[in-house]
Amino acid sequence: MRPISTPKTLLALTVAACFGGFAATAIRDGLQPAKASPAVVAVAPTVGQLPAAVAGQPMPSLAPMLARVTPAVVSVQTKSRVRIRNPFANDPIFRRMFPNVPQERIEQSLGSGVIVDxxxxxxxxxxxxIEGADEVTVTLSDGRTLSAEFxxxxxxxxxxxxxxxxxxLHEIPLADSGALRVxxxxxxxGNPFGIGQTVTSGIVSAVGRSGLRxxxxxxxxxxxxxxxxGNSGGALVNLDGQLVGINTASFNPRGSMAGNIGLGFAIPANLARNVMAQLITTGEVRRGTLGLESQQVNPRLATALKLDNARGAVVTRVYDGSAAAAAGLQPGDVVVAANGERIDGPQDLHNFEGLQPVGGKVTLDIRRDGEALQPVLEVREQPRVFPGGQLDPRLTGATFAELPEAVRQSGASGVVVESVARGSRADRNGLRVGDRVVGTGTDPVEDLPDFRAGFTQSPAQLVLRIVRGNRQGVLPMQ
Structure with missing residues (x-):
């Protein structure tokens, strides 16, 4: 289980034992005749026990349900080969003098998994x-260890x-996580800290939680x-033994060394089911988009747009041919809810649309000139990679992709250069794989649709503002 916004830490278990004692000596000047001591009656200690039944009903226990669930929860072990960066590795004299210096090391990690079929x-x-793993093995509850296929x-x-x-094998049936209530x-x-299969219990503290960086x-x-x-990938089940979520993160500002503080997060089973179906069928996930850009509503905009509260995502651009355009959305419309889910700002709207299946229906609650409207949109597929040559000849040979959502959630914007063909025009212009394009000329770039929209009319001079590593600069395209 990864802690949110905290560095990885190592668990250290320290066991201390303290021994002590005391001695007492009494010296008397004279001896007194011994007196008879009163008889000591041994009293058996009172032991508190739970009753076997209450009102004629047996005491409830999770054991029967867990007997069905735990065989389907597995331990996941991964191994990754990491090259050691040695500044002398390319020196032939150094290699001749030290032929046995290791060039790579093996990193291992532990997690959990759930058999669902x-x-x-x-x-x-x-x-x-399993990210970056060269080898993944799964250990079942009966002790069998098997190689896993990605x-x-x-x-x-x-x-x-x-x-x-x-x-x-045993499996856990997937529940309708949408029916969960606080x-x-x-x-x-799961398998926390690699100590072995462990069961913990609690309640649903919140649903639909977002905004975690x-x-x-x-x-x-x-x-x-x-x-x-170590609980990452493990099961969150209801009392019927159905899978309601996949445990994924815990929150502790002091890091994992501080232990659990009761803030755990799980991916809903409905979302996991949808993603799994796409991965099994196509090997990738098609992500939906509404085809609009928005910004935060502030008090000044709220007054100008006749809103009761300064919240929501105000539409700033509607892309041609998009779902938003087909539904008649306009710049200035304010989205305050989507499918009944509260929208407080553009990040909420972006998160919502990224979780919608392609072809699904979305009902937006919007405010237009003080009037409440509820347009229905059909979610369209969001292209994740786009060839540069289709945008401008000076970008021929490069492909551009959306930033990973985890990077975007950390506050980054732009698009990333996914590939550059050797000897291509983009290559000659200096573009490199991994460059993050954050602007064209003086215009900022938020995401891939925004980047594409900037080439509606091909500019006479094309200058990209890019971030490469920790440095930002400009790159003229010839």
């Missing part, structure tokens, strides 16, 4: 559990799917069931 051996886990993953929702070749009892099962698209179930590092 026993017949096909499908395992749900978190993307960050099926697909979606970094923006932190969902990954694996497949294991095994017989006699106060419902839930149980978390660095965690991609968010619609989390919040729970006070203890979730710690």
């Amino acid at each position: 026993a017949e096909r051996g499908l395992v749900l886990t978190n993307h960050h559990v 099926v697909g993953s979606d970094p923006d929702t932190d969902v990954a799917v694996m497949k294991i070749p095994a017989q006699d 106060g419902d009892f839930v149980v978390a099962v 660095g965690l991609g698209f968010q619609n989390f179930i919040q729970t006070d069931a203890s979730i710690n590092p």
Whole structure:
């Protein structure tokens, strides 16, 4: 389980034992005749016990439900080969003198997973559990250890799917997580700190939680069931033993060394089900878009737009051919809710549309000149990669992609250069893989649709403002 906005820390368990004693000596000048001591009657200590039944009903226990659930929760081990950066590695004299200096090291990590399809051996886990792994193994509750096959993953929702070749597997059925209510009892099962399968219980503290930095698209179930590092990818189940969420994060401003403080977050089962279906079918996730840009409503805008409160996302641009354009949205419209979900600003709207399936229907609550309207939009697919040559000949050979959502949630904007063909015009102009384009000329670039919209008319001079590593600069395109 990864702590939110805190560095990784190592767990240290310190056991201290203290020994002490005392001695007493009494010296008397004279001896007195011994007196008979009163008889000591041994009294058996009173032991408090829970009754076996209350009002004729047996005491409730989670054990029968957990007997069905725990065999379907697995431990996930990953190994990654990391090259050691040695400044002398390319020196032939150094290599001759020290031929056995290691060139790479093996990094290992632990997490959890949930078997959701026993017949096909499908395992749900978190993307960050298996990210960058060269080797992934799964250990079942009966002790079997198996190599896992990667099926697909979606970094923006932190969902990954694996497949294991095994017989006699157990699975957990997926529940309708949309039916969860605050106060419902839930149980978390996983492998915290690698100590072995562990069960904790609590309640649903909140649903639809978002606004957590660095965690991609968010619609989390919040729970006070203890979730710690190693619980990532494990199961959050209801009292019927159905999967309601995939544990993914815990919050503690002091880091994991401080322990759990009852702020755990899980990916809803409905979202995980949708992402898993796409990954199994196509190996990737098609993300939806409404086709608009927006900004925060401030008190001045609220007055000008005849709003009762300074909240919502005011539309600043509607893209041609988009779902928003087809529904008749206009600049100046203020989105205050989407499918009944409160929208307080552009980040809420961006998070909402990124979680919508392509082709799905969305009802927006908007305010236009003080009037309440409810247009219905059909979500269209958002292209994640776009060839530069289709935007401008000077960008031929480069492809541009959306930033990973976790990066965007941390406050970054722009588009990233995903590939550059060797010898292409973009290559000759100095574009490099990994460059983040944050502006064209004096115009800022927020995302891929914004970047594309800037080329409606090809500029006479094209200058890209880019961030490369920790440095920002300008790059003229010839």
